[in-house]
Amino acid sequence: MGMQVQQLDDVTKVIMESPTRRIVIDNPEVATVTVQGQTIYQVGGGTMREEGVGGGSDEDAKLVASQAGVSVEQATNALRQSSGDLAQAIILLKQKRIP
Secondary structure, three states: OOEEEEEEOOOOEEEEEOOOEEEEEEOOEEEEEEEOOEEEEEEEOOEEEEEEOOOOOHHHHHHHHHHHOOOHHHHHHHHHHOOOOHHHHHHHHHHHOOO
């Protein structure tokens, strides 16, 4: 009944998603524990933030806002409509703009 533990040093982000929210952990400490052929992932430390589904992060909203020339609030709404797809959000915003 051997148990193996291995530290994963190159993990920069862990994302957990449910139908209603997304939890993002930046700079986590992650290890795998293998017991009797079962692998368990252990996540600790890091900085956690919670997002609504498809809402994207604050950084995503700022990027979309700057690329489309709109407010961060409008960018956030576009990210929700596009399920977090940055390119699609920018396209949606640019199509709605009146020259």
